[in-house]
Amino acid sequence: MADALKKDEILGLASVLASLDYYQVLKVDRKAVLNDVKKAFFRESQVLHPDKFFASSDVELKGAVMTIYKRIAEAYAVLRDPEMRAKYDAQIAAGADASKRLEKREAPTGGNVPAADPKAKNSQAQKYLQLGLMALRKGDFSGAEMNLQFALKFEPGNDGIAKKLAEAKEKAKAKGDTKDPYKI
Amino acid sequence: MAEKVIGVDLGTSFSCVSVVIDGNPVVIPDKDGNLTTPSVVAFGAENQRLVGWKAKRQMVYNPANTVSSSKRLIGRKFFSQEVKKAREIMPYQIVEGPHSDVRIRVQSQDYSLPEIGSFVLSKMKQIAEDYLGETVRRAVITVPAYFNDSQRQATKDAGEIAGLEVLRIINEPTAAALSYGYGRDLDKKIVIYDFGGGTFDVSVLDIIGDVFEVVSTAGDTYLGGDDIDQRIAGYFAQKFQEAYKTNPLENKLALQKLIESSENAKIQLSMQDEVSVMIPEFSKDANGTMRPLNGTLTTTKLADLIYDLIQKTFKVCDEALQEARMTAGDIDEVIMVGGPTKLPLIRQAVQQYFQRLPQTDVDPDLVVAMGAAIQAAALAESGVDEQPEGTEPSQAGDTTDIKRNPLIKDPGAAAKPSSLLIDVTPLSLGIETVGGFTERLIERNSPVPTDQSRIFTTSADNQVQVKIRVYQGESKKAAENDLLGEFQLDGLRAAPRGDVKIEVTFELDANGILHVTAKDLETNKQQVIRIAASSGLTRDEVAKMKQNAARGVTT
Numbered sequence: 001m002a003d004a005l006k007k008d009e010i011l012g013l014a015s016v017l018a019s020l021d022y023y024q025v026l027k028v029d030r031k032a033v034l035n036d037v038k039k040a041f042f043r044e045s046q047v048l049h050p051d052k053f054f055a056s057s058d059v060e061l062k063g064a065v066m067t068i069y070k071r072i073a074e075a076y077a078v079l080r081d082p083e084m085r086a087k088y089d090a091q092i093a094a095g096a097d098a099s100k101r102l103e104k105r106e107a108p109t110g111g112n113v114p115a116a117d118p119k120a121k122n123s124q125a126q127k128y129l130q131l132g133l134m135a136l137r138k139g140d141f142s143g144a145e146m147n148l149q150f151a152l153k154f155e156p157g158n159d160g161i162a163k164k165l166a167e168a169k170e171k172a173k174a175k176g177d178t179k180d181p182y183k184i
Numbered sequence: 185m186a187e188k189v190i191g192v193d194l195g196t197s198f199s200c201v202s203v204v205i206d207g208n209p210v211v212i213p214d215k216d217g218n219l220t221t222p223s224v225v226a227f228g229a230e231n232q233r234l235v236g237w238k239a240k241r242q243m244v245y246n247p248a249n250t251v252s253s254s255k256r257l258i259g260r261k262f263f264s265q266e267v268k269k270a271r272e273i274m275p276y277q278i279v280e281g282p283h284s285d286v287r288i289r290v291q292s293q294d295y296s297l298p299e300i301g302s303f304v305l306s307k308m309k310q311i312a313e314d315y316l317g318e319t320v321r322r323a324v325i326t327v328p329a330y331f332n333d334s335q336r337q338a339t340k341d342a343g344e345i346a347g348l349e350v351l352r353i354i355n356e357p358t359a360a361a362l363s364y365g366y367g368r369d370l371d372k373k374i375v376i377y378d379f380g381g382g383t384f385d386v387s388v389l390d391i392i393g394d395v396f397e398v399v400s401t402a403g404d405t406y407l408g409g410d411d412i413d414q415r416i417a418g419y420f421a422q423k424f425q426e427a428y429k430t431n432p433l434e435n436k437l438a439l440q441k442l443i444e445s446s447e448n449a450k451i452q453l454s455m456q457d458e459v460s461v462m463i464p465e466f467s468k469d470a471n472g473t474m475r476p477l478n479g480t481l482t483t484t485k486l487a488d489l490i491y492d493l494i495q496k497t498f499k500v501c502d503e504a505l506q507e508a509r510m511t512a513g514d515i516d517e518v519i520m521v522g523g524p525t526k527l528p529l530i531r532q533a534v535q536q537y538f539q540r541l542p543q544t545d546v547d548p549d550l551v552v553a554m555g556a557a558i559q560a561a562a563l564a565e566s567g568v569d570e571q572p573e574g575t576e577p578s579q580a581g582d583t584t585d586i587k588r589n590p591l592i593k594d595p596g597a598a599a600k601p602s603s604l605l606i607d608v609t610p611l612s613l614g615i616e617t618v619g620g621f622t623e624r625l626i627e628r629n630s631p632v633p634t635d636q637s638r639i640f641t642t643s644a645d646n647q648v649q650v651k652i653r654v655y656q657g658e659s660k661k662a663a664e665n666d667l668l669g670e671f672q673l674d675g676l677r678a679a680p681r682g683d684v685k686i687e688v689t690f691e692l693d694a695n696g697i698l699h700v701t702a703k704d705l706e707t708n709k710q711q712v713i714r715i716a717a718s719s720g721l722t723r724d725e726v727a728k729m730k731q732n733a734a735r736g737v738t739t
Contacts, residue, residue, distance in 0.1 A: 038390070039392075041397075042392055042395045042397065045395060045397075045604060045606055046394075046395055046604060049604055049606065050633060050694050051562065051563060051566055051604060051605065051694065052566050052567065052604065053566060053567045054351075054563040054564075054566040054567055055563065055564060055565065055566045055567040056566070056567030057567075058567075066633060066693075069633060070633050070634055070635050070691075073630070073631040073632070073633065073634050074634060074635075074636075076631065077630055077631065077634075104636075104637075104638050104639070106638075106639045106640065106641055106685070107617050107623045107638065107639075107640055107641070108617055108618040108640065108641050108642070108643035108681070108682065163678075167645075167646065171680075
């Protein structure tokens with residue numbers, strides 16, 4: 001059975017946690033085999049599992065324990081899984097500045113609410129606005145630019161149309177299709 | 185002495201209460217000596233309630249006002265498949281509640297499922313108080329491992345309505361493992377095969393000394409002993425129909441009698457190979473003449489009737505072992521929990537699957553409550569062992585040293601076994617991504633507590649707000665999982681899609697409660713929500729029900 005840690009040791013550990021990699025968190029060697037990783041996890045759990053402090057009234061201590069234990073559990077989850085461990089080892093090898101936690105890929109969110117489409121009061125403006133928005137969605141940025149310009153002529157003060165026009169211009173430029181309508 | 189914390193197994197069919205006394209988990213008997221209490225609530229005149237044995241005994245004569253197996257409905261949505269199924273077979277009236285939750289209508293009054301659960305819990309609390317001679321205020325309650333957040337929260341609400349502070353909700357198979365390994369200093373990999381009244385769970389645990397690690401867990405929340413009873417009932421109903429050309433199941437009283445006889449037949453088949461079923465005034469035939477039911481059921485026939493149910497349990501076992509990266513051969517011990525596991529045909533099937541004799545030392549009806557009591561004691565006694573040197577934890581009872589049992593070697597000091605439970609989250613947690621897919625942040629079977637972050641991007645051009653929808657479940661399609669909650673982060677910079685980055689963090693605490701944070705990485709603006717899983721009740725409703733419950737009369 002591991003010895004109980006004193007409060008200042010626990011607070012100290014919590015304060016340096018961000019600089020420790022998973023191996024350091026579990027106090028195991030880089031070459032540690034699965035069984036060593038498991039033993040280390042059990043050993044650290046015995047000392048630092050939040051349930052060991054459940055009835056304590058020391059909020060600061062409990063907070064530090066929670067922070068540390070979450071990292072211990074994470075380290076264990078990664079190091080016991082050969083695939084994740086290989087990824088993590090590669091991440092550490094790639095650079096000293098790399099995050100000490102396993103990096104995860106990005107993903108686009110779902111259930112999204114895109115910015116509402118602008119509306120025009122003038123019926124002619126609305127007609128060209130719709131054509132412009134449709135072109136924008138299709139990726140026909142120069143077409144969108146033209147239609148939005150017409151829409152803005154029928155309703156000059158409309159901010160929403162102006163913004164969409166600016167967007168279409170920017171995108172057309174980025175795409176490199178600033179077609180000169182007069183060029184043959 | 186510190187106030188006692190009870191452990192309660194709130195089962196589909198039966199409940200059981202236990203408490204740790206001097207380091208030993210003790211199952212608490214009621215005044216008649218019963219170790220378990222039926223989870224049945226009946227309503228009589230003038231707000232009078234019957235709970236337990238008294239309620240079960242009058243069930244056949246008062247089916248519409250008697251609520252049994254209500255655990256099958258707790259925390260579920262009214263329009264779910266499970267509730268639809270229950271409405272077909274339950275003799276009491278099931279109606280929709282105000283939050284698309286489920287209510288039970290008895291004598292024109294609607295009761296929520298947490299309220300029904302609270303009546304049973306109050307009874308268990310009472311049994312403990314009568315035995316201990318002191319007030320009980322705190323409890324650890326068990327739930328099937330595969331219960332989702334809503335079902336767990338609803339169970340917690342039931343505790344609160346009953347006037348109990350619920351220190352922790354723990355999983356039934358885990359509790360059984362605690363009870364099995366407590367104080368035995370084992371080094372083993374074990375499987376808990378938990379076939380309850382209404383649910384089936386499998387957990388794989390690794391026990392070293394006093395540390396119990398749940399490696400994986402899997403289950404089916406709508407598969408249990410009740411299904412066996414229904415198969416037996418269906419078999420006899422068919423025989424009756426063949427003889428008398430009328431379906432007896434259309435008559436609620438006949439159905440109730442038949443279900444009860446089927447349950448008894450099942451229990452008897454745990455001890456013998458053949459059982460006769462006899463209901464004198466069962467149901468009327470096509471001409472309106474009352475006919476009896478006479479029949480026999482053999483173990484062989486039962487095996488035939490429930491073959492697919494047993495196979496279903498092994499599919500769940502496959503899943504749990506695979507998740508644990510183990511095979512049946514890696515397992516040192518198989519422990520059976522739940523009444524149906526007393527059936528020899530189930531024991532044989534399990535023995536065949538795991539290639540080893542299942543453990544029979546533990547009483548499948550009591551282990552779960554005992555494990556809950558062990559966890560209750562571990563939590564209550566934690567963090568208080570930081571005694572300054574030289575100061576004995578002096579208690580009033582210290583003078584009784586002379587009377588101490590000589591068999592207990594080292595009284596007071598290290599005699600009490602300890603236990604630490606490292607549990608996992610049974611279901612994955614994630615958010616919806618573009619196209620209606622789920623992106624998991626916390627994988628199922630991750631040890632808790634845990635936190636995980638992920639960077640998400642906008643999925644449309646000029647998207648200035650993003651909706652974070654939090655789901656629980658294993659399906660890749662978000663809509664097939666349980667929606668736990670949703671919130672919006674707005675004020676994002678209008679930019680091409682993918683440009684704006686949002687960091688979403690999931691934090692799961694030891695109670696299984698999820699906290700979700702979404703942060704706009706450009707502005708550092710953030711939104712935090714605590715996913716207070718909806719049990720189907722608001723906090724106000726729970727408080728009100730608590731007051732009402734205190735007023736009701738229970739006998």
